[in-house]
Amino acid sequence: MKHLLFIILALFSIKLSAQQKQFSKDDNGKFIYYQVVDSQLISKDTLLQRAKSFVNVAYKKSMIQESNTDSSVLAKGTMVIDKTILVAGHPSGEVSYSFVFEARNGKYRFWLTDMLYIPYQRDRYGNFVPTTKIGVPLERTPGKLGAGAWKDILNSAYNKIEKFGDEFKKYLATNRVEKTKKKAETISTKKW
Amino acid sequence: MKKLLTAIFAMASITCALAQETTTSPLEISGSVDTYFKYDFAKNPLNGKTSFVTDHNSVSLGMIDIALKKKTGKASFVGELSFGPRGQSQSIPDAAAGGSSFNIQNLYVNYDFTDQFSMTAGYMGTFIGYEVISPVGNFNYSTSYLFTNGPFQNAGIKATYKFSDKVSLMAGLFNDWNVYSASRGVSAIGGQLMVAPVEGWTAYINALSGAGFGGYGTIIDLTTSYQITEKFKLGLNAANYDIKDSSVPGSYAGAALYPQFAVLDAVTLGLRGEYFKFKAAGAVPATAFTAVTLTANIKSGGLTFIPEVRLDHNSDKPFFKAGGAAAPNGGQFSLAAVYAF
Structure with missing residues (x-):
């Protein structure tokens, strides 16, 4: 019984911590995902180069670079939000966003904002496709009927953007030139 | 036909060599x-x-519809089955088979040879028309005359080339309408040109010629929708079907307009206005229907309530009064609940 109580409390606290994740708002009242990262070992130019590579190579299917300067990259992108049913699920919509990256020596920052949601609907062939081309700002307050579904969308969007942020930070911390030069390890069975 | 098939397969094999595995x-x-x-x-x-x-005057069933899709690398499949009156006895392949326990909505495999070029083979929802069998794909719960008299599904093989996000072209070879296996061979050729001239506006120009309802015939169809503002969407479907043997009834022409307006976040009102005419065939005279359907979609999560009032008119009096006498008008009210997951 004690174990059961402990498990229930643990699950409850996990749920509470999951619910606490939400977007902050910027000066204009728009949702923003904002990160400042210390990066003492990597130069500003390298950070900028890697950020451009992230947009134009790693995420080229979902991001388009809008402009860049000697210390910043601006891009637009979309990411698909999933609806999960137990272990399986399907896409439920997409969120478009503006992406801004700025680098200085020793640190960089990036943020995602201008987030618009476009719901998906299953088409006649069983594929999920956008229902409209006009997105709804994620900041909107939904009516009572759609409040639950909108909360799920916000949670999914936050989780997806947080994952995107983690991938971006990992990408900027990794030297891909050395990584590709490194030969794949071979195992010899002749000597042992 | 054989030459065309050989050409398609040859093209597929060449582009297959260029394909690379993805996730x-x-x-x-x-x-x-x-x-x-x-x-x-x-x-x-x-x-x-x-x-x-x-x-x-009955609380009745539509259907339960279950779809599976998986993509491995460039290959994917879709399998979609429905159970219940809408998907069984009221869907044509099931009726032709004498009433099986399910109806296949989609059962096909697809291969994306490149980002632009893909091929699909199997049994698919038809590319003709605005409305579909699944209630999730339609705004109105009742269906149009154009939907009822056009193809529901097509089995075949088709190739799609996407020139850009604004233009794509599909061409394919198909069995006769609404059958799991061909009764008259792979006997129809079809194509679809998709154009998206401005943001929010998509138009499909479709053609299907070969074995179909009433023998061999050709259907030309325009299906288009334009999300003009965040709240207002306008759809249009127009089609013409001519059976080769003009003495066989079933040829038709018609058009339906679908204006929809979101009055609240969760509530959209829509109208369907349709004109539909069966053409004269031999001794059978032409007859024309007009129909107006007022529908609301009230959404709460995955659930959509669809109250609807429908009024139909035909001066040849195909409808019935309460006492059973022939009447030029018919009218219905329905309330549907559709849950999508």
Whole structure:
């Protein structure tokens, strides 16, 4: 019984911590995902180069670079939000966003904002496709009927953007030139 | 026909060599469940001249629809089955088979040879027309005359080339309409040109010629929708079908307009106005229907309530009054609940 109580409390606290994740708002009242990262070992130019590579190579299917300067990259992108049913699920919509990256020596920052949601609907062939081309700002307050579904969308969007942020930070911390030069390890069975 | 098939397969083999493996997507599971109540103003279920929503003064079933999709690298499949009156006895392949326990909505494999070029083979929802069998894909719960008299599904093989996000072209070879296996061979050729001239506006120009309803015939179809503002969307479907043997009834022409306006976040009102004419064939004279359907979609999460009032008119009096006498007008109210997951 004690174990059961402990498990229930643990699950409850996990749920509470999951619910606490939400977007902050910027000066204009728009949702923003904002990160400042210390990066003492990597130069500003390298950070900028890697950020451009992230947009134009790693995420080229979902991001388009809008402009860049000697210390910043601006891009637009979309990411698909999933609806999960137990272990399986399907896409439920997409969120478009503006992406801004700025680098200085020793640190960089990036943020995602201008987030618009476009719901998906299953088409006649069983594929999920956008229902409209006009997105709804994620900041909107939904009516009572759609409040639950909108909360799920916000949670999914936050989780997806947080994952995107983690991938971006990992990408900027990794030297891909050395990584590709490194030969794949071979195992010899002749000597042992 | 053989030469065309050989050319398609040769093209497929060449581009296959260029294909590279990409990531595997998780198995997608989706579907819907729907149920409805309908009340015919003349208390006569025979006044419904289009597909589905057949029962009068009854809480009745639509169907449960379950779809699976998976993509591995460049290859994917879709399998979609439905169970229930809308997907069984009221869908044509099932009726032709004498009433099986399910109806296949989609069962096909697809291969993306490149980002632009893909090929699909199997049994698919038809590329003709605005409305579909699944209630999730339609705004109105009842269906149009154009839907009822056009193809529901096509089995075949098709190639799609996407020139850009604004233009794509599909061409394919198909069996006769609505059959799991061909009764007259792979006997129809079809194509679809998709254009998206401005943001929010998509138009499909479709053609299908070969074995179909009433023998061999050709259908030309325009299906388009334009999301003009965040709240207002306009759809249009126009089609013409000519059976080769002009003495066989079934040729038709018609058009339907679908204006929709979102009055609240969760509430959209829509109208369907349709004109539909069966052409004269031999001794059978032409006859024309006009129909107006006012529908609301009230959404709460995955659930959509669809109250609907429908009025039909035909001066040849195919409808019935409460006493059973022939009438030029028919009218119905229905309330449907559709849950999509």
